[in-house]
Amino acid sequence: MNFLRKIFEETGKFVEKGKPLSWAYPVWEAADTIFFSTNKQTSKGPHIRDNMDIKRTMFFVVIALIPCYLFGAYNIGYLNALALDIDRSLLANTFFGFGYVLPILIATFVAGAVCELTFAIIRKHEVNEGFLVSCALIPLTMPPDVPLWQVFIGTSFGIIIGKEIFGGVGTNVFNPALTARAFMYFAFPTKISGDKVWAVGPDGYSGATALAIPANPVEYDTASNLFAASTQFDFSLMNMFWGLIPGSIGETNKLLILGGAFFLIYCGIASWRIIVSSVIGLVFTAFIFNLLSGFSTNAMLTITPLQHLLIGSFLFGTVFMATEPVTSSHTNTGRWIYGFLIGVLTVIIRSINPAYPEGVMLAILIMNMFAPLIDYYVVQSNIKMRLARNA
Amino acid sequence: MQKITIKKGHDINISGLASREFSNSPAQKFVSISPQDFNYIKPKLLVKEGDQVSLGDALFFDKINPDVKWPSIASGTISKIVFGERRAVLDIIIEVDKDNEANIESINQINLSSRDDVKGFITKNNFWPFFTQRPFNKVVDPNDNPKCIVVTLADSSPLANDLSFSLAENKDYIISALSNLKKLTDGNLYVAVRGDNFSFLSDYNFINLIQVEGPHPSGNVGVILNRVNPLNQNEVVWTVQGSHLPILGKLFSKGLLDFSMNINIGGPAVKPSYFKSRIGARFDLHKDSLLMENVRIISGNVLTGKQIDIDGFLGFYHSSFSVIEESFSRPFIGWLHPGGKSKYSVFNAYLGSNKKSYDFTTLQNGSNRAFVPVDAWEKVFPMDIYINALARSIEANDIDEMEQLGIYECDEEDVALCSFVCPSKSDVGAIIRRGLDTIYFDK
Numbered sequence: 001m002n003f004l005r006k007i008f009e010e011t012g013k014f015v016e017k018g019k020p021l022s023w024a025y026p027v028w029e030a031a032d033t034i035f036f037s038t039n040k041q042t043s044k045g046p047h048i049r050d051n052m053d054i055k056r057t058m059f060f061v062v063i064a065l066i067p068c069y070l071f072g073a074y075n076i077g078y079l080n081a082l083a084l085d086i087d088r089s090l091l092a093n094t095f096f097g098f099g100y101v102l103p104i105l106i107a108t109f110v111a112g113a114v115c116e117l118t119f120a121i122i123r124k125h126e127v128n129e130g131f132l133v134s135c136a137l138i139p140l141t142m143p144p145d146v147p148l149w150q151v152f153i154g155t156s157f158g159i160i161i162g163k164e165i166f167g168g169v170g171t172n173v174f175n176p177a178l179t180a181r182a183f184m185y186f187a188f189p190t191k192i193s194g195d196k197v198w199a200v201g202p203d204g205y206s207g208a209t210a211l212a213i214p215a216n217p218v219e220y221d222t223a224s225n226l227f228a229a230s231t232q233f234d235f236s237l238m239n240m241f242w243g244l245i246p247g248s249i250g251e252t253n254k255l256l257i258l259g260g261a262f263f264l265i266y267c268g269i270a271s272w273r274i275i276v277s278s279v280i281g282l283v284f285t286a287f288i289f290n291l292l293s294g295f296s297t298n299a300m301l302t303i304t305p306l307q308h309l310l311i312g313s314f315l316f317g318t319v320f321m322a323t324e325p326v327t328s329s330h331t332n333t334g335r336w337i338y339g340f341l342i343g344v345l346t347v348i349i350r351s352i353n354p355a356y357p358e359g360v361m362l363a364i365l366i367m368n369m370f371a372p373l374i375d376y377y378v379v380q381s382n383i384k385m386r387l388a389r390n391a
Numbered sequence: 392m393q394k395i396t397i398k399k400g401h402d403i404n405i406s407g408l409a410s411r412e413f414s415n416s417p418a419q420k421f422v423s424i425s426p427q428d429f430n431y432i433k434p435k436l437l438v439k440e441g442d443q444v445s446l447g448d449a450l451f452f453d454k455i456n457p458d459v460k461w462p463s464i465a466s467g468t469i470s471k472i473v474f475g476e477r478r479a480v481l482d483i484i485i486e487v488d489k490d491n492e493a494n495i496e497s498i499n500q501i502n503l504s505s506r507d508d509v510k511g512f513i514t515k516n517n518f519w520p521f522f523t524q525r526p527f528n529k530v531v532d533p534n535d536n537p538k539c540i541v542v543t544l545a546d547s548s549p550l551a552n553d554l555s556f557s558l559a560e561n562k563d564y565i566i567s568a569l570s571n572l573k574k575l576t577d578g579n580l581y582v583a584v585r586g587d588n589f590s591f592l593s594d595y596n597f598i599n600l601i602q603v604e605g606p607h608p609s610g611n612v613g614v615i616l617n618r619v620n621p622l623n624q625n626e627v628v629w630t631v632q633g634s635h636l637p638i639l640g641k642l643f644s645k646g647l648l649d650f651s652m653n654i655n656i657g658g659p660a661v662k663p664s665y666f667k668s669r670i671g672a673r674f675d676l677h678k679d680s681l682l683m684e685n686v687r688i689i690s691g692n693v694l695t696g697k698q699i700d701i702d703g704f705l706g707f708y709h710s711s712f713s714v715i716e717e718s719f720s721r722p723f724i725g726w727l728h729p730g731g732k733s734k735y736s737v738f739n740a741y742l743g744s745n746k747k748s749y750d751f752t753t754l755q756n757g758s759n760r761a762f763v764p765v766d767a768w769e770k771v772f773p774m775d776i777y778i779n780a781l782a783r784s785i786e787a788n789d790i791d792e793m794e795q796l797g798i799y800e801c802d803e804e805d806v807a808l809c810s811f812v813c814p815s816k817s818d819v820g821a822i823i824r825r826g827l828d829t830i831y832f833d834k
Contacts, residue, residue, distance in 0.1 A: 001723050005721075033758060034724070034726075035723065035724060036721040036722070036723060036724075036725070037721055037722045037724075037725025037726060037756070037757075038721070038755070038757065038758050039718075039719045039720065039721045039754065040754075040755045040757075040758060040759075041717070041718075041719075041753045041754060041755055042753050042754075042755050044697070044698065044818075044821075045689075045691075045693075045694055045695045045696055045697070045803075045807060045810075045820060046693065046694045046695070046807050046808075046810050046811045046820075047687060047689055047693045047694070047696065047698070047713075047715060047753055048403070048405065048693045048694075048715060048751035048752070048753070048811065049754070049755050049756050049757070049810075049811055049816060050735065050736050050737055050738070050756065050811055050812045050813075050814075051734045051735055051736045051740070051741065051744070051756045052736045052737075052738045052740050052756075052757070052812070052814045053726065053756055053757020053758065053760075053814050053815075053816065054757065054758075054760040054763060054814050054815055055726040055757065055758075056726045056740055056757075056814075057740075057763065057765065057814050059726060059727070060740065126758060126759075126760075128760060128761065129760075130763075167761075168761060169760070169761050169763065170760070170761025170762050170763055170815075171761065266739050267738055267739050267740050268737075268738040268739060268740075268765065268766070268767070268770075269738075269765055271766060325763050325764050325765045325766075326763055326764065330764045330779050330780075331777060331779075331780075332766070332769070375780070378777075379777050379780045379796070382775070382776070382777055382780075382796070382797075383795040383796065385775075386623075386795060386796075386797055387795070389621060389623060390623045390624055
């Protein structure tokens with residue numbers, strides 16, 4: 001360790017203030033504090049501080065995502081074996097999948113690091129670890145064989161437009177990972193939507209996601225019947241929970257997502273209020289739509305609340321994206337409203353808008369936009385209470 | 392008796408708590424009073440180096456409010472007046488003359504029956520600096536009429552002076568002090584206690600006894616007020632330090648000028664104990680009890696205290712010294728650390744942490760970052776105030792909104808835990824003080 005410490009101390013001299021390389025200080029500082037915890041001291045009260053910092057906070061979110069990566073890779077291999085009708089071991093499936101996941105991951109991190117470091121240098125601030133979470137989230141929302149240049153552009157867009165132009169982590173309005181996803185969804189629709197992209201198979205292979213089935217039925221029927229009639233994949237509730245179905249890399253296994261949710265809630269990083277209220281909103285709206293389904297020939301209205309929970313990326317979105325602390329509501333009352341409306345909007349966009357069967361992405365982005373407004377009214381009620389007391 | 396239970400908060404499990412017994416206390420040769428301990432005053436000196444002073448003599452006064460003078464807390468010689476930048480008075484150091492102090496006669500007693508009597512008596516003896524007010528946490532204006540007076544005997548801060556022990560022998564003085572405090576307000580006199588401590592106070596009707604329960608900051612004046620009688624705009628509440636009650640009581644009941652009090656020294660880097668000492672005591676008498684070389688000595692508690700040198704003095708409103716290690720260590724990949732005894736966090740972010748009392752150091756344990764609202768402040772801030780929104784309004788310099796969001800109810804000490812837990816390592820206390828300053832100088 002001493003050797004490494006020495007390297008940092010020696011190289012640190014080149015980036016001191018006044019030296020020609022001083023512009024590179026944020027890069028050096030980031031590397032330095034990754035290897036050795038900062039020895040920054042408290043200056044005045046409080047003279048002592050908690051051992052939790054933003055590095056660890058962000059790192060914990062990344063840890064919560066690792067199981068989703070492993071399963072995502074396995075699922076790619078599994079679905080591929082299914083398409084080719086061959087037998088492959090668990091390990092071989094996972095390795096096959098990593099052949100797709102790793103390049104996306106690398107492209108994302110390169111794009112994210114370039115943007116974050118550039119802005120840190122230009123703005124002369126320390127590198128903020130938040131980009132690690134954005135970059136860890138983006139690949140999990142991608143289909144397996146998305147072109148890497150698109151990932152690179154999408155990530156750059158998400159980090160710069162979603163975050164940096166607002167001033168970086170802490171002042172951004174939209175979730176950067178979702179901004180990237182939404183950008184790619186509209187900029188490169190052929191590679192990120194439709195039936196052909198979600199499973200890796202032979203040329204021209206097509207595998208519809210669970211959401212696409214009731215969205216484009218050959219003939220009207222209830223969603224449950226349509227799922228049951230689908231022969232290509234097993235869309236039973238159990239199988240959708242275990243996640244052996246086509247979809248974005250990280251969204252399919254609900255058990256691992258719930259595990260990540262419990263981990264983040266236990267550590268005090270994610271807000272359980274947002275997760276719980278969004279599920280309530282989703283179930284509530286789905287239930288209302290079920291009641292109304294008799295008046296329409298839209299099969300999406302017949303999806304039961306439990307199916308809504310398990311299909312698509314709702315759980316992934318609400319656990320890892322909606323709970324992002326900066327872009328969600330900042331008050332606990334606001335978090336209940338914010339989460340509830342995400343659930344409501346997800347079902348509305350899924351069911352009523354046939355063009356975008358995946359609603360959670362847009363639902364969260366819309367609610368990101370309204371979160372400050374919700375907070376405004378929550379805080380106003382506190383102000384009114386105080387004014388009333390004053391009078 | 393009223394009972395209030397605070398749920399949000401955290402008792403920091405820091406090592407070095409003094410046991411309830413006194414150690415040998417050497418006599419203080421030097422004491423100091425520092426104008427820097429008082430917010431928003433413009434001190435004008437009445438003494439110079441070499442002057443002889445005796446107990447209670449005025450040392451300086453506030454140019455803004457000339458009725459408020461500061462008493463000499465010892466008899467003896469002004470040995471040094473320390474000036475800082477732009478000739479700000481940092482310290483008035485008095486060399487104590489023990490014999491002279493012993494011979495001081497008690498002041499002719501006067502009948503303190505009315506409010507004006509009490510106020511006049513306080514003015515005459517230069518005792519106003521013992522009275523502070525909310526909002527702004529500054530010395531009171533004697534002409535104000537406080538809506539109530541709060542005294543907390545339930546200090547909940549880390550390693551706090553346990554008043555149920557250190558004030559144990561001063562029952563009569565406490566009653567005398569409180570009964571005269573009651574004369575200063577038309578409103579209630581709230582006295583906060585913890586558990587069954589000071590149960591004798593329940594015999595007195597003029598006291599509104601409040602039993603507080605729960606973690607820090609439950610014993611803070613601001614938190615108690617927020618629960619029992621919230622402070623509104625244009626209102627003033629007075630308070631005195633619980634540890635000062637015997638000093639006030641001695642003056643009110645017997646006309647005695649006696650600035651002695653019991654202090655405690657605590658913290659991971661020192662042998663903790665209680666001492667019989669006095670206001671403005673110098674630390675270096677206790678330097679033998681230090682356990683290591685590199686230490687930070689703090690007058691007051693580790694959350695809101697002031698860093699002092701080894702020959703520094705106890706702040707006017709402080710009744711304890713805290714000592715922690717001045718650490719410069721840089722653990723390898725510390726943010727990946729699994730946990731154990733070497734970590735302490737209110738987040739469940741480390742395995743097996745927080746179990747034992749923890750040796751805190753001066754390390755900030757992280758770099759400063761933009762604020763990420765992970766609901767950390769709110770977990771340790773028990774008032775009905777949106778602290779995050781308030782901090783934002785202060786950053787935006789929006790006075791109207793600060794007032795609407797309740798800045799008058801807050802003081803630095805009430806939000807100290809927010810800074811302690813903040814993963815972005817923000818200094819919330821400094822933000823609140825900046826907001827109060829903005830309002831104070833605007834008016």
